[in-house]
Amino acid sequence: MGSLPAKPDAPLDHDFHSAWGSVYTNRSTVGDKDILPLWQQYAVDKGAVDRKYHSILSEYTELFRKVFGGYYPISMHAHATDSLMPTTIASLILNTAATSPLVLDSETLRPKANEKPEETGMRVRDFALNFLGWTETHVLSPTFVVADNIYGAGYGPLAHASKEWETSAIASGPKPIVVNMREADEKTLNAQFAEAKAKGAIAVVFDMVSTEDGLVFTPEKFGLVKACCARNRLLLIVDETMTAMRCGAPFAFQRPEYAREGVEYQPDLVIFGKGIGVSGIAISFDGVTTKGLTYTKEEDIRQTIRYWRALVSRPIRLPILLEALSILRASVDENWPEQSERIGEAIRDVLGELDPSTKEPGAVQGLGAVIAIDRNIALQYRIMCAIRRRSPWARLLPKLSSTSADREGLMRQVFGQESKEQRQLLSQEAEKCDAIPLWCFVCGIESTEKDWCRKCYLSSCNNELNTNTKLSQLIEYSRLRIQPTTANAVKNLRYERDGTSLDV
Incomplete structure (x- = not known):
């Protein structure tokens, strides 16, 4: 429609919250040659x-x-x-x-x-x-x-x-x-x-x-x-x-x-x-x-x-x-509706490979690039999601960019252990400008915890009620073996998945 030549999409990251789904792209639209x-x-x-x-x-x-x-x-x-x-x-x-x-x-x-x-x-x-x-x-x-x-x-x-x-x-x-x-x-x-x-x-x-x-x-x-x-x-x-x-x-x-x-x-x-x-x-x-x-x-x-x-x-x-x-x-230029189908298919494939339980009927809900999964799984893979405190479901709302449909990229930069490198780059960038991850990775509201995890690029909110709720919920998760190293902060929980320890 007259846009400037497309610039490469920004690298994928694990922010599938996307401001409650209101951010469709990380690419600036100011460059449209007519606008x-x-x-x-x-x-x-x-x-x-x-x-x-x-x-x-x-x-x-x-x-x-x-x-x-x-x-x-x-x-x-x-x-x-x-x-x-x-x-x-x-x-x-x-x-x-x-x-x-x-x-x-x-x-x-x-x-x-x-x-x-x-x-x-x-x-x-x-x-x-x-x-x-x-x-x-x-x-x-x-x-x-x-x-x-x-x-x-x-x-x-x-x-x-x-x-x-x-x-x-x-x-x-x-x-x-x-x-x-x-x-x-x-x-x-x-x-x-x-x-x-x-x-x-x-x-x-x-x-x-x-x-x-x-x-x-x-x-x-x-x-x-x-x-x-x-x-x-x-x-x-x-x-x-x-x-x-x-x-x-x-x-x-x-x-x-x-x-x-x-x-x-x-x-x-x-x-x-x-x-x-x-x-x-x-x-x-x-x-x-x-x-x-x-x-x-x-x-x-x-x-x-x-x-x-x-x-x-x-x-x-x-x-x-x-x-x-x-x-x-x-x-229109990027055909977001068509792109959303490819994105949804790629994410569902990745989830199915990482956790076969997501292949069961009803385990993954939604249409296209609106995906609802068990919040346990979202926590397990350290994904920032559009999630509600009392809901057992987490919503994945990825950006509608071509990189979100890249199965290998999803494994490398979002879901897999190899995403550690990308997360640490995000942490370094945040520290340079005195920023923190945007969203509480457990309840979805604005994060406020300044002592956030630099390894996983995750934070939480400081609401005491929320913190207590998170601890009680996290400890109950059957898919994770959780060993809290302190009793008062999510950031100090120790997760063990598939025999591999991950510190948050």
């Missing part, structure tokens, strides 16, 4: 680039639509959790209905020059509520239906669904309605959705790969949920914060096995994350609910997007917009 001049101009004449803001945003929107198969990035947010606020979703879909061709092309519904604005607003609002099957409850106290295995969110209403007490303790807002979507049949699911709709639910939210345990939402269940959403006039929202680009398709539900299920229905909204430059909400105008709004002309689509974005000062800051555009262009 670089804008960065250079921004450094000396910010105003000149500011004057191009709307054209750059339009270019980004169009490229996003092409990359993600007809989904438009309508609403941008600082964090994916901000996108998953029921009130935000309710306002967004009300705006989309109120500015749809059903209203603006209607002699009876569209604004009239000789009427009061209040009269126009009330008429259009009544139409939107009727179209969506909403009452005042859906407007004043909207909530979601969520799958029982969804992570939830770090704060806000969906934090009620979290299994981590630290998260659920700070939850606020209406509780989501939790439904077992994995096991429910059509009759049960339809009844649960209907009951939820009557209580104020406006949408069904789930992820294609569970952030809890890596289980994959089956194509058959995906088709069933879409049909039940359509029947109950519930928006269908797929959370692709972790899975976009990583699962063999731009969005995981666009894989062939999912695309074949219920082709007449598509998710209305998709939540995307910082991995593609910015978090936000993408909308399809061919969705379960949005299809009925009859957005068939591109000018109508662009108009409603402009109306929504006009409600904020700027949808996205210019430097972030430039980076997001560069990342999208890199994803």
